Amino acid sequence: MVLRVRGVVLPEREERSFWIDGDRLRTDPVPGAETVVDGGWLLPGLVDVHTHPGTERRDPTERGTDLFSDEVLRRHLTDHRDAGVLLVRTPGTAARIPDWVEHDPELPRVRSAGRWLATPGRFFPGFGRDVSEADLVRSAVEEAQASSGWCKVIGDWKYDQPAVPLELLVAVVEAVHAVGGRVAVHCQTAEGCRNAVLAGADSLEHGMHLDPGLLDRMAAQGTALVPTLGVFGAGEERRRAAEPSAARDQWLAGWAGLPPGVRAAHEAGVTVLAGTDSFPCGTVAGEVGWLVRAGLPVAAAVGAASWTARDWLGLPGLVDGGPADLVAYATDPTLDAAALAHPSRIILRGRVIA
Structure with a gap:
């Protein structure tokens, strides 16, 4: 059965009709198609570019890949789908x-x-793949080639400990790029952000404590920023209520600078x-709300x-053949x-989900 959808396509803001043949969009009319969307606003499927399906984040002392299961993975991905999130990037998982x-x-x-690729002292031990600094380059290439072409390096961890050295991170990026892969870096300190850029x-x-002086370089070389504002915002009250400490103050300073830093980056x-x-x-709709509050145009x-x-991520929007x-x-x-947060119709791979 060929399906037909009609509406105002975003971001072009043009009214169009598409006919769905299998899992592809077509612009050539097909007589007798069933109309499943007739009016309204059409978006390419929503995307969450930083999510960790398959692992229930409970107590960080619970180690290892036993936290990851196919059952949980399917449930998490189904939750994404039912919210209209039809593409996800998982920058690191326990398996x-x-x-x-x-x-x-x-x-x-x-x-x-x-x-996750974690060198000593820079992540929850056993939660990802623990590697020595000497093995990081090789391991990064392995993870990129065994996945969708991405690898994730924990570039820093605690505020008072050094980040992954710049020369080592340069070697990781060069090696992964050489095999056609891409590198995501966790960074929440000024040094970690600097080295990643x-x-x-x-x-x-995340990008906490990102030096605004690096933004032009990021833009020129195509380094994206994924600030995950919502998860930090949700933790602000708990952090403020904690006992005063240097770590608490560093976190609060980083959070205070993150929304204006996101606006400046844009x-x-x-x-x-x-x-x-x-x-x-x-819940990516909530993250969009945080980006708006940070100062991005809607x-x-x-x-x-x-x-x-x-x-x-290499996928087209709502176009013929997409x-x-x-x-x-x-x-x-x-x-x-x-x-x-209120989709009226969700279509994934040419199938009506809701």
Whole structure:
């Protein structure tokens, strides 16, 4: 059965009709097609570019890949899908995403980065893949080649400990790029952010204490910023209530500077993307709201969780021959981002989900 959808396509803001043939969008009319969307606003499927499905984040002292299960992975991805999130990037998991996920027509498309790569003292021990600094380059290439072409390096950890050395991170990025891969770097300290940018990383995850003087370089070399504002904002009250300490003060200072830093990054031409890094899954609409509050124009914030993110991950938007992944809304989400939480129709791989 061929399906037909009609609506105002974003970001172009043009009314169009598409016919869905299999899992592809077509612009040539097909007589007798069943109309499943007739009016409203059409977005390419939503995207969460920083999510960790498959692992229930409970007590960090619970170590190892036993935290990861196919059952939890399917549940998390289903939660994403039911919220209109039809593409996710997983920058690090406790175990590699299994191959069956990409072939399941009921689940979102996944771009994975293999296991977190953590050098000594820079992550929860045993939670990802613990490697020595001497083995980091080789391990990064292995994870990129065993996943969707991404690897994730824990570039720093505690505020009073050194970040991964710049020369080592440069070697990681060069080696992974040489095999066609891309590098995401966790960074929450000024040194960690600096090293990630100077090394030419493809994305900074979090970006606390990011020096504004690095933004032009980020924009020029295509390093994206994934600030995960919502997960930090949710933890602010708990941090403020904690006993005074240098670590607490550093965190609060980093959080205070993050929203204005995100706005400055956007204004400098850096690609800012929406990632939740939190549970429950399927809440990227809330992250878009945080981006708006940080000062991004509403359309840019929506794009950070839709067309901009899909393009950055190598997928087209709503075009002839493109993937039949779309979400319809009764009202224009680029005027009010809160509309993202209320899709009227979800279509994944050419199948009507809701």
